[in-house]
Amino acid sequence: MEWEPRDRMELNEQKKEYSAVTRNCFEWVEAVVTSIVVVVLLFTFLFRVVNVNGQSMEDTIHNEDKVLLTNLFYEPENGDVVVISRAQHFEEPIIKRVIATEGQTLKIDFNTGDVYVDGVLLDEPYIKTPTTDNEGGEIPEVIPEGYVFVMGDNRGNSLDSRSEQIGLIDKRNIIGKAQYIVFPFDRIGGIG
Template sequence: MTGMERMQMDAAEYRDNQPEAKSAVGEAYEWVESFLVPLLAFLLIFTFFARLATVNGISMLPTLHNGERLILQQAGYAPEYGDVVVVDRSITDEDAIVKRVIGKEGDVIFIDFASGEVWRNDTLLDEPYINEPTMLQYDISFPVKVPAGCVFVMGDNRNHSLDSRSSDIGMVDVRHIMGKAVFRFFPFNKFGGIS
């Protein structure tokens, strides 16, 4: 075999092996891409648009139970009446709390502790979500006006909830709201939206 023939044979062998090498590299690239793109999308969503939270305690019974895991709507969220929200309390080194928005900026809240009724701007609230009438009073005097940039929040388990009726919580600055609880993803038998 001449040198020229050997070179031609080596070139042919090189060409025959090239598609396999490209195929292996392409396959590895596709494999990495199939994991990397969803991971980046997941990180982007949970960094800017949504957040995860855990219910701690019984203050939201019967709507939410201790240990349930929630997905929060975060980006572009503005509190509305009846929303279940998570309030960040890290400034006071305390755990976040889950409560329901009862009043917004400018509203006048009145609670009749004898009847257990809650009024907003002289209108009795229809509250099918509560566990029992509101009998527990803390140190806030009613009626009370919700100041600018704040919301008045209460737990659904009214007589077992520390909320805006107490100066320990008080009116919640909307900047401390981490988001609206929109979806329960654990436990799986309660998988679904939150109302």
């Protein structure tokens, strides 16, 4: 039996269709793999999601909230909420607010609960309780180079830089800045 031109045309059409389907499948696989690689790279070098344990940052962040961090080229600033790695005395990462950075002067009036940085009274609408507990730690007048002083927003229930157990935080141990609450869904939003 000999092939007729019509059979050859049909065969060529089938090959073209098969080739187009194969090419389309490879394009989809390539798009999915590329997307996965991009997401992995973003969450490795730019973003991280961290689970919060404890009540030291209430009412800003609650126990079991999940927060999104940014960590690429991050330099801590006053008022930032940061996550600190386990490397510094902790079993798991902790989350606190930066109160003073290297070179700044710090004074806490434990009678009134007022906190002064560089002689200026901090406006702290985010705190749950005033800063009236010293926690027994030595608080330097000037924060040394490479360190920050941190406290939780729930000052009455926070183990932070006021404590001998924690003290000043080496900036190298800061994982990143907490930007958003991503879970639970009813609390999604930016962190101020």
